[in-house]
Amino acid sequence: MKxxxxxxxxxxxxxxxxATLVIAGDExxxxxxxxxQWIGGTAVYFVTETGARQDHxxxxxxxxxxxxxxxxxxxxTEDLSSLADQQFENGATMILIPAFSDAHQRFALDGAGYPDIFAQPLIGWISGVALEDxxxxxxxxxxGATGHVHEDGAVLLHVEMPAGRVAEIDILNLFEQDRESPTxxxxxxxxSATTAIINGEEVNLAKWVLDNNINTQRPLVANYAGAMINVSFQNVDASAGKCSFFAPVVEGVEYRIARNPGDYAKVFASRANGDGANEMSCNCILNYIFGELEGKTTGTFTGPATFGEIAYILLNQTMVRLRDVAMKQSNVA
Incomplete structure (x- = not known):
């Protein structure tokens, strides 16, 4: 990939x-x-070799x-459960979904239960717009194949891997649970949520966030089978007593507030191992904003700053990446 x-x-x-392409850009x-032979999604924020920037x-x-x-x-949207249909035997699927659409919500809530969703790599992002828009x-x-443009649903690009190679997904999440944070x-x-059980006591979540001066630039973090997965705050509405999020919280999962990762651009560049120039990747618009990435570089990994990332499931404040590797080097069964 290039x-x-x-x-x-x-x-x-x-x-x-x-050429077969995945393209991000202004509408x-x-x-x-x-x-x-291409699919595309709207985006105007990018991490580039010369620095992160907005470009229309x-x-x-x-x-x-x-x-x-x-x-x-x-x-x-009503057919999202068929995402794994038409996959190649040895391949990967790229997926793009518009932000704030019904498909965005349905995939976030139900995607992990779709048939064969984890059978082979599924990677992509949630398309966005300029923040002021x-x-x-x-x-x-x-x-791109039909020329049709959609505000809902998903566009897919199923790709067959070259002989002797397989696709492999990875995520880079700089956030970890703050062990001093309550469960x-x-x-x-x-x-969204109005109440939460915090250290065993049911409380109004918005009031707790405000009373404890919680920095909502740091997401909620949970351990999903060994992977740290973020749920980012979208809004804390004191009058309604409700918090809203950019991804769904899950019943019964133990979350904590994230600890401060430090200088985002420097930490990211130090941890982003590999050849980003030859891998598909995207980063989160929240990392772009909160990490103050404008004008900064993050190693060799470039791509759109998106309104959500997809690596099998919907993610927030995370970089996702796809590479193809020789079969004997792959961890894919």
């Missing part, structure tokens, strides 16, 4: 040459691209290995 920020003209040339830029003119392009077989398709402009996804439990799954 990554690059490109002009629309250069991206157009690659599409017309038959107007994506709308100028011709039909071809250029697009970020990830090119799948030349010669790989591939197919694109659009999946309506939230609520005014709908995030979108593009099916936090929820009675129901959802993108």
């Amino acid at each position: 990554n690059a920020m490109m002009t629309v003209a250069d991206a157009t040339a690659r599409i017309e040459q038959g 107007k830029a994506l709308a100028r691209l011709p039909k071809g 003119e250029m697009v970020f392009v990830t090119e799948v290995a030349e010669g790989s077989a591939s197919r694109t398709r659009f999946v309506p 939230i609520g005014e402009v709908a995030p979108k996804v593009f099916d 936090i439990l929820f009675r129901a799954d959802g993108f």
Whole structure:
């Protein structure tokens, strides 16, 4: 795989040459691209080789290995459980879903239970818009093969790995549980909560967050079978007594507030091992904002800053990455 920020003209040339691409960019830029073997999602924040920046003119392009077989398709929200259909026997699936859509919510709440969802790598992101346009402009996804643009549902790119190689997903999460934080439990799954059980006592969560001066730039963190998974705060509404999140909390899972990771850009660059120039990856818009990444570089890993990341399930404040490796080196069974 190869990554690059490109002009629309250069991206157009690659599409017309038959390349298989995943593209992030402003809606107007994506709308100028011709039909071809590509999927795209709206994004205007990027981590680039020369520093993170907002860009409405250029697009970020990830090119799948030349010669790989591939197919694109659009999946309506009501059919999301069919995501694993039409996969190649040895392959990976890239998925893009618009932020704030029904598909975003349904995938977040139900995705882990979809048939064969963990059978092979599923990676992608939630498309977004400029922060000042939230609520005014709908995030979108593009099916390049048909030229259709969608505000709901998911676009997929199923890719077959080259002979002798397999796809492998990894995540990089700089957040860990603050062991001095109390344990936090929820009675129901959802993108919001009014109450939580904190150190065994049921309390109003918004009031607890405000009374204890909790820094909501740090997510809730839980251990999911050995992986630290974040749930980021979206809003704390004191008048309604409710907290809302960018991903759902899960009933019965033990969360704690994250500890401070330190200088995000430096810590990220030191921990992001591998050749990011040849891997598909994306980072979170919250890391971009809270980590003050504007103008900073984070090693070789580049890509869009998105409104959510997907590595089998929906993630927040995490970088996800996909690489292809020789079979004998892979941990994939």
